Amino acid sequence: MGKYIVKRLALMLGLVIITSFLSFVIIELPPGDYLSLYIRQLQLGGEVVDEARIESLRVQFGYGQPFIVRYGKWITGILFRGDFGFSLQWRESVSELILSRLPYTILLSICAIIFTYIVAIPIGIYSATHQYSLSDYLATIFGFIGLAVPSFLLAMFLMYTLFIYFGVPAGGLFSDQFRDAPWSIYRLWDLLKHLIVPIIVTGLAGTAGNIRILRATMLDELRKDYVETARVKGLSETRLILKYPLRVALNPMWSTIGYLLPAIVSGATIVEVVLNLPTVGPLLLASLRSQDMYLAGSIMFILTVLTLVGTFISDIVLVISDPRIRYE
Amino acid sequence: MKIKPVNDTVQNQTKIRTNARTKCQISKEERYYTASPMRLIIMRFLKHKLAIIGFVILSLFYLSAVFASFLSLNDPEEYFDDYTFSPPQFPRFIDSEGLSIRPFYYALEKIRDPETLQMKYTFNTDKRLYIEFFKSGYRYELFGFIDTDIHLMGGQDGAPLFIFGTDSLGRDLFSRSIYATRISLTIGLVGVFITFILGCLFGGISGYYGGWVDIVIQRIIEFLMSIPMLPLWMALSAALPRQWSQLQLYFAITIILAIASWTGLARVVRGKLISLRSEDYVTAAVLSGVSDARIIVKHLLPGFTSYLIVSVTLSIPAMILGETALSFLGLGLQAPTVSWGVLLSGAQNIKSIALYPWTMIPGLFVILAVLAFNFVGDGLRDAADPYKEG
Numbered sequence: 001m002g003k004y005i006v007k008r009l010a011l012m013l014g015l016v017i018i019t020s021f022l023s024f025v026i027i028e029l030p031p032g033d034y035l036s037l038y039i040r041q042l043q044l045g046g047e048v049v050d051e052a053r054i055e056s057l058r059v060q061f062g063y064g065q066p067f068i069v070r071y072g073k074w075i076t077g078i079l080f081r082g083d084f085g086f087s088l089q090w091r092e093s094v095s096e097l098i099l100s101r102l103p104y105t106i107l108l109s110i111c112a113i114i115f116t117y118i119v120a121i122p123i124g125i126y127s128a129t130h131q132y133s134l135s136d137y138l139a140t141i142f143g144f145i146g147l148a149v150p151s152f153l154l155a156m157f158l159m160y161t162l163f164i165y166f167g168v169p170a171g172g173l174f175s176d177q178f179r180d181a182p183w184s185i186y187r188l189w190d191l192l193k194h195l196i197v198p199i200i201v202t203g204l205a206g207t208a209g210n211i212r213i214l215r216a217t218m219l220d221e222l223r224k225d226y227v228e229t230a231r232v233k234g235l236s237e238t239r240l241i242l243k244y245p246l247r248v249a250l251n252p253m254w255s256t257i258g259y260l261l262p263a264i265v266s267g268a269t270i271v272e273v274v275l276n277l278p279t280v281g282p283l284l285l286a287s288l289r290s291q292d293m294y295l296a297g298s299i300m301f302i303l304t305v306l307t308l309v310g311t312f313i314s315d316i317v318l319v320i321s322d323p324r325i326r327y328e
Numbered sequence: 329m330k331i332k333p334v335n336d337t338v339q340n341q342t343k344i345r346t347n348a349r350t351k352c353q354i355s356k357e358e359r360y361y362t363a364s365p366m367r368l369i370i371m372r373f374l375k376h377k378l379a380i381i382g383f384v385i386l387s388l389f390y391l392s393a394v395f396a397s398f399l400s401l402n403d404p405e406e407y408f409d410d411y412t413f414s415p416p417q418f419p420r421f422i423d424s425e426g427l428s429i430r431p432f433y434y435a436l437e438k439i440r441d442p443e444t445l446q447m448k449y450t451f452n453t454d455k456r457l458y459i460e461f462f463k464s465g466y467r468y469e470l471f472g473f474i475d476t477d478i479h480l481m482g483g484q485d486g487a488p489l490f491i492f493g494t495d496s497l498g499r500d501l502f503s504r505s506i507y508a509t510r511i512s513l514t515i516g517l518v519g520v521f522i523t524f525i526l527g528c529l530f531g532g533i534s535g536y537y538g539g540w541v542d543i544v545i546q547r548i549i550e551f552l553m554s555i556p557m558l559p560l561w562m563a564l565s566a567a568l569p570r571q572w573s574q575l576q577l578y579f580a581i582t583i584i585l586a587i588a589s590w591t592g593l594a595r596v597v598r599g600k601l602i603s604l605r606s607e608d609y610v611t612a613a614v615l616s617g618v619s620d621a622r623i624i625v626k627h628l629l630p631g632f633t634s635y636l637i638v639s640v641t642l643s644i645p646a647m648i649l650g651e652t653a654l655s656f657l658g659l660g661l662q663a664p665t666v667s668w669g670v671l672l673s674g675a676q677n678i679k680s681i682a683l684y685p686w687t688m689i690p691g692l693f694v695i696l697a698v699l700a701f702n703f704v705g706d707g708l709r710d711a712a713d714p715y716k717e718g
Contacts, residue, residue, distance in 0.1 A: 015551055029567035148645070148698040150652050153672070153691045160681045170678055259553060266558035270653055274676075284559055285657060288566035300563055304555050311554055 005316065012312050019304045020078070024071045027297035038088065074294075078301075085294035089287065094298045098280065102302065104173060105272070105280040108198055109264050115203030116210060116260065117253070124214030125246065128222065139215075143208035151267050152274045155201045159275060162197060169194050171276045198271050205267040206260045213252050221245035254321060257314035261307050369634060372711035379707020382700035389697060393509040397468040399480050400503035401489055404666060406466070408488060408498035411436065414449055416493040416501075416686045419459055432456040435487050457484040493686040495674055504666050505690050511578070511667040513697065515651050516644040519582040519589070524640055526590035531597025536605070536624065542598075549591045557588045561650060565659045574665045581660055585650045589643040596639050600632040634712030642705035645698040652694050668694050 039054060077083040084094035127136040162168035169175060173194045178187045221227065222245055230240045272281030280299055287295040363371065373379060392399055402408070419431035434451035441448050463482030469475050483489035492501035534545040564584045568577060604610060605628070613627050648668075654660030655669025656676075663670065668690040674680075675687035 015554070018551060019555075026563045026567060029564075144699060144702060145695075147702060148695045150649055150656070150672075150691065150694055152653065152656055153688065153694075156678060156681055156688075160678055163678075262554055262556040265556035269556070269558050269562070270657065273657060284562065285659075288562055288659065291566075296563060296566075300559055303559055307554055307556055 004319065008312060008315060012308055015308055016305055019308070020075050020301055021071070023297040023301040023304070024074060026300060027293040028067060078298075084298040084301075087287070087292055087295040089290050089292040089295070094295050097283065097295065098299065098302060101279050101283060104278065105265075105268060106306070108195065108202060108268050108272070108277075108279065109261075111195060111199045112202035112264050112268065113206075113257070113260065115199050116206045116264075119203065120207045120210035120214060120253075121250070124211045124249075125218060125241065127211070128215045128218030128249075129241065131219065139211060143211045146204040146208040151201055151205060152270050154204065155197065155271045155274045158197050158201060168196055170197075173277050173279075198268070198275055198277060201271045202264055202267045206263050210253055210256070210260070213256065214249055217249040217252055218245060221248050251318065251321065254314060254318045257311070261310040261314075265303055265307055365634075369708075369711045373707050376707035376710060378703040379711075382703030382707070385696060385700040386704060389509055389513055389700070392506055393513055395470075396506045396510055398470060398478070400500070400506050401465070401479065401481060401483075401491065402500040402503050403466045404499065404503045404507045406499065408490075408494060408500070410438070410498070411488060411490065411494050412496060412498040413684050414490055414494045414498070416689075417451075417490055419491065423453070423456070425456075428456070431459045433459060433483070433489060436490075457487050457489075459489065460484055492689045493684070495671075495687060501671070501686065501689060504671055505668070505693055508666040508668045508671055508690060509693070511661065511665060512648060512651065512669070512694070515578070515582055515585070515667070516647045516701075518579070519585045519647040520640050520644055522583060522586040523590045523593055523643055524636070526586065527593025527639075528597055528636075530590070531594035532601065532624070534594065535598035535601030536620075538602075545594070546598075549594055552587070552591050557650075558653065560587070561585070561654055562657065562659050565654055574662070577661060578665070581651060581654065582647075585647045588650070589646060592643065593636070593639050596635055597632070600635060601628060604628050604631050634708075638705060638709045638712055641701060641708055645701040645705075648694065648698055648701070 074085060077085065082095060084098065086092075087094050087097055090097055123139045123142075127133075127139040130136055159170045163170040173191060174187070175190050175194075178190045181187055224245075227240065227245055230244060231237075235243075268279075269281035269284065271277075272279045273285050276282065280303070284296060284299045287293070287299065408414075414436055417433040417436070419433060421428055421431060423432075433456075434453050435455070435457055437450050437452050439448055439450055440446070460482050461480065462478055464477040465479040465482050467475065467477045481489070490500050490502065492505060495501055495504070530545050530549075534542045561584055564587075565581060568580050572580070610623060610627055613623050618627075651660055651667060652669035652672065655667055656673045658673055661667050661670055671690040672688070672694075675684070680687050
């Protein structure tokens with residue numbers, strides 16, 4: 001086990017390095033840069049921008065050096081000082097900007113995963129045990145809708161209907177009176193109310209796939225002899241299903257968390273933008289639009305690293321939960 | 329004397345017919361056993377009702393993309409300044425006067441709300457206006473060379489007809505949605521073409537040669553699969569130069585979308601190649617001195633073409649959704665180009681749902697197209713499985 005974890009960790013470290021490089025390439029990719037945008041802004045504001053000023057800005061923003069040197073500076077800053085650079089648009093350090101928003105993105109993603117499983121597992125079991133029944137077809141249709149409706153449309157639609165009929169707040173993460181208030185039970189309750197729509201929308205993306213996986217593996221397991229044996233021995237149907245076939249059938253679900261996680265983060269990004277949440281998604285979009293590339297690249301980097309860590313954890317969980325999987 | 333032979337022939341004919349029927353039944357069974365794999369796949373596919381429905385929907389979509397100019401009611405780029413945000417005039421068949429076989433609609437009238445002083449639209453229900461067919465409208469070139477002005481439908485006496493309503497600038501949403509079909513549905517096809525090339529190339533190299541090449545390619549695939557795609561797509565499309573033409577942007581976006589989908593295909597190709605490579609018939613071919621290229625094309629490829637088709641069909645909807653999401657965020661295709669995503673980006677906030685819900689109609693097109701592709705893909709998957717009972 002220890003050897004396996006070390007091996008996986010080494011692999012993950014390699015991937016993190018590649019990710020950081022890729023993120024930095026993306027930072028460098030766009031033609032034009034924030035500097036020229038900034039100079040244009042200054043000129044529009046009526047300031048005289050001469051060569052010396054441009055040169056000093058260039059040095060200040062770190063544009064003068066070759067590509068690899070800037071990458072080296074950026075990555076060592078992250079590794080040794082936790083410094084992701086400086087956001088040119090916000091005039092704030094990237095780390096602080098992201099840190100104030102990242103927890104909500106992580107919270108949303110975790111809740112969405114939990115939602116996915118809470119919805120997918122019972123429906124998957126039910127449609128496997130009641131194959132070809134009306135509810136099985138309904139579950140399939142529900143799954144297909146989750147697959148086909150663009151998440152931003154679903155987000156707007158849910159936001160509107162829940163607001164009109166149930167008074168669930170639309171958009172944002174906090175009501176006005178709680179935005180800057182200290183943490184309390186009421187503030188938490190307010191946050192939860194605001195999280196309902198984003199969790200449902202983000203979670204539904206992975207639900208459809210998981211229902212189908214669980215249904216298929218459950219059907220395979222239910223046909224096996226040990227199920228019949230248990231039934232003959234007089235085990236009640238509920239106990240039987242929960243105790244044997246379900247445990248086997250759940251394994252593929254844990255192992256697909258590696259693919260679920262990127263999907264959730266992707267889904268969360270667009271939902272956050274539509275619902276205007278103070279999270280990482282809108283920050284990424286804004287930074288891409290204004291070519292504030294240190295911010296954009298850092299967000300890409302952090303999101304990918306988080307996904308890699310999540311996948312790593314899920315692999316470890318899978319090895320622990322299924323003794324048949326040996327550490328190759 | 330004369331009647332008998334007639335009777336005879338009738339009896340004979342029935343006999344022949346019954347004979348023919350039994351023959352037919354036998355040959356039907358026989359046909360199943362002697363059918364070629366392709367024929368079997370088609371037979372099984374035709375049994376999958378949802379897949380057939382999906383196939384019909386897709387055919388209609390692509391036909392309407394080809395005939396978009398003929399089907400549209402108004403020039404998609406024409407601004408009807410007097411009719412901004414006009415509600416949809418769905419064709420009606422029934423009203424207080426009874427049923428009408430010819431579809432009709434009511435003229436729009438603008439009134440000012442006496443309380444809020446806002447401009448509002450009402451339908452003039454006193455008079456039916458009939459939808460006229462094969463009516464002349466704006467000039468266009470069918471297939472790019474037939475100069476004509478005949479359209480499938482048109483309003484009566486020049487009264488404007490907006491089946492899906494209009495957008496904020498008074499452009500006809502129905503015509504725009506139909507035109508958008510061209511971009512939105514071809515982006516999937518072009519993307520899939522790129523996916524296909526990348527997937528087969530890398531999957532093929534990885535599976536056929538194995539060794540360290542295989543390891544490197546597999547790590548790259550795993551890496552790409554573990555990146556959240558939307559942020560990557562967003563970053564890459566934000567990096568596209570802004571002075572690029574519409575066509576350049578279009579192809580750049582398809583390439584960006586293909587980055588996500590070739591990995592799945594490459595895995596399928598690799599897995600199939602590895603399992604087929606060790607089959608006896610391949611060993612036999614190798615021993616007979618058949619060249620590598622011929623083995624791949626002649627002996628290995630036919631073994632999994634069906635899987636390739638399935639995998640490719642199922643990756644189209646993800647691309648359509650990807651394009652829609654990117655364009656919605658304003659990072660994908662840009663304004664003069666019309667795609668479903670571009671149309672939806674005009675309906676970004678809760679206000680549009682509350683006041684102008686018809687601006688969401690392009691979303692229904694997206695849902696329908698994605699569902700149809702999924703159904704067809706599922707049908708193909710079941711049909712292509714040779715171990716499934718037919």
